[in-house]
Amino acid sequence: MKKLVIILGIITATLAVILSVLPLSNLTYIPAIAALIFGLIATYMTRDNKESKKIIHLLLLITIISLAIATYKSIFNTVEIGNTEQLEEREKESEEKAIEELEDLGL
Amino acid sequence: MQRLIFTFLFLFSLTIKSQNIPFVAGEKLTFTASYSMSGLLTDLAQVTMKTSEVKTSKSTLLKLKCTATTYSKWDNFFKIRDLYESYVNPNTLTPYLYKRDIYEGGYTKFVQYKYNHDSKTVNSLIRKSNRKGGTYDKKNTLSISENTNDIVTTIYHLRRLDLSNASIGVSYTFTVLFDNKETIVNFKYDGKEDINTAIGTKECYKLSITVDSSDVLKGKNSNLLWLTADANKIPVYAKFKIPVGNGELKIKSASGLKY
Numbered sequence: 448m449k450k451l452v453i454i455l456g457i458i459t460a461t462l463a464v465i466l467s468v469l470p471l472s473n474l475t476y477i478p479a480i481a482a483l484i485f486g487l488i489a490t491y492m493t494r495d496n497k498e499s500k501k502i503i504h505l506l507l508l509i510t511i512i513s514l515a516i517a518t519y520k521s522i523f524n525t526v527e528i529g530n531t532e533q534l535e536e537r538e539k540e541s542e543e544k545a546i547e548e549l550e551d552l553g554l
Numbered sequence: 555m556q557r558l559i560f561t562f563l564f565l566f567s568l569t570i571k572s573q574n575i576p577f578v579a580g581e582k583l584t585f586t587a588s589y590s591m592s593g594l595l596t597d598l599a600q601v602t603m604k605t606s607e608v609k610t611s612k613s614t615l616l617k618l619k620c621t622a623t624t625y626s627k628w629d630n631f632f633k634i635r636d637l638y639e640s641y642v643n644p645n646t647l648t649p650y651l652y653k654r655d656i657y658e659g660g661y662t663k664f665v666q667y668k669y670n671h672d673s674k675t676v677n678s679l680i681r682k683s684n685r686k687g688g689t690y691d692k693k694n695t696l697s698i699s700e701n702t703n704d705i706v707t708t709i710y711h712l713r714r715l716d717l718s719n720a721s722i723g724v725s726y727t728f729t730v731l732f733d734n735k736e737t738i739v740n741f742k743y744d745g746k747e748d749i750n751t752a753i754g755t756k757e758c759y760k761l762s763i764t765v766d767s768s769d770v771l772k773g774k775n776s777n778l779l780w781l782t783a784d785a786n787k788i789p790v791y792a793k794f795k796i797p798v799g800n801g802e803l804k805i806k807s808a809s810g811l812k813y
Contacts, residue, residue, distance in 0.1 A: 470627040473594050526586075528600045529629040534621065537637060537655060542608065542617070545641055545651055549610045552668060554650055 449492045456485030456506045463513035467520070475517035482510040575647065576713050576787045579607040579616060580810035583788060587622065590800040599624045599634055601803060603709070605810075608641060616644040618706045632659040640706040647711055652704035652731075667704060667731065674698055678734055694734060702729040702736055712779075713787040717743060717759045738766035741779070749780050751790045751805050757783040758790060772797060785813040 460482035467475040486507040493500055585601040601622050608617045622636040636658065641651040654665040664681035680692040703711060708728050715726055726741045744760040758780035763771060771777045776795035781787045788811070792803040 470625075470631060471591065471596060473596060474591055476594075524627075526597050526625045526627070528623045529626040529633065531623055531635070534623065534635045534637060537635075538619070538621075538639075541637065541639060541653055541655060545617075545639065545653065546608065546610055548651055548668065549608075549615065549641060550612075552650060554610050554613050554615065 449489065452485050452489045452492065453502060453506070456482050456489055456503070459485060460506050460509040460513070464509050464516075467513040467516040472517045472520045475513050479510050479514045479517070482506060486510060574714055575645070576785055576812055577605055577710070578810070578812045579605050579644070581605045581812070582807075582809045584806040584808075585803045586806050588802045588804070590802070595802060597625060598628060600806070605710075607644075614644065615641045615650065616647075617641055618710050620706055620709070634658050638706050640704055640710075642707055642710075647707060647714070649703055649707045652706065665733070669698075674700065676702075676731065680734070696731070696734060698731060698736060699729055702731050705730055705732055708739065709789070712741065712761075713781065713789070715741075715787075717781070717783070717787075720759075737768055740764045740766065744778075746783055747780065749791050753790070753805055753808050756780075756790055759783050759787070763794075769797065771795065776800075786811050 459478040463475050463479040463482055466472060466478065486503055489503045489506070490500070493503065581604070583603040585603075586597055587599040587601050588595040589598050590596075599622050601620065604619045604621075606617045606619070608615045618640045620636075620638040622634055624632065624634040628634075634657065637653070637655040639651075639653045640649050642649045648669075648671065649667075650669050652665075652667040652669075654663070656663050662683050664679075666679040666681075668677040670677070674697060676696045676698050678694045678696055680694075681689050682692075684690050708730050711728065712726075720743045722743060722745045724743050726743070728739045728741070730737050730739050741761045741763055744762055747758055747760045749756050749758045759782075761779045761781065762775050763777040763779060764774075765771050771794060773795040776793070778793045779789060780791040781789050786808075788805065788808055789803075790805040794801050794803075
């Protein structure tokens, strides 16, 4: 049971850290919260054991890092549109052609 | 004398018709398109609707333009640079030429419709890219009904609806020519609602959209559009449900308004 919780925690924490660096960073919160819950359960389950808790600490650390990245991106990253130079050029060409076509239509 | 009266009446009717048009050349509406993923909305693209004047040697036409551009963070994943244009009569919004030039994640397509309103036909040209890296053209002559418009013109026609005295539940039908196919789009008036937008809190007309014999839009009452209940009738908010999820279109800015 303990192993399963730790494995699930690692999977969700990895997913959270991957999502946090992608444009989908606001989706990070879902796996990150799940990873935190798994991490806390694992900590509770191993509280009396003397075995190493390094893996659980690592899991919680990764989760906190992913949450920090996602929060930073949601606060400081401004949404801006990509390069529209080509689109503007296409628009210009299209209008020039359109005028010729409209003239052909007798307008 | 008869000619003079006729000319006067003709000019008067044109004035009335152009007064019906709630926008002028130079209007620019900017929207943010968002897509819902697991219930969380992610801003995907900026959609712009712009009107401008286009002069030919004989006449002055109104150009209705819609563009969609993905935000820079999405460009490496799925770049969208879509351009939709329609050249219409500035008084009646009768379309003469429609162009759709899209770039969506590497996929390109060009569609052009030249309207012939006398014969109720449209000369269509579809240009797609082939496997060799070149392009191929597909030309067709399509018969259309009297009130058929392209998608861009339909959006602007929608703003001409007089909803001030409309009763709840009344439906307005538009025929839209898209991908060489005429599609019936219904807009049902659902009453007035106050909407909080980036340009202030606006009293709006709420319309629900359904598309006949098409599965482009999913769900009942899931596809909604809010137009401001003022003389400008700006579309400020839209919600839609498509086969791959839910989306939203929210107004970001509006300039060059008529009123």
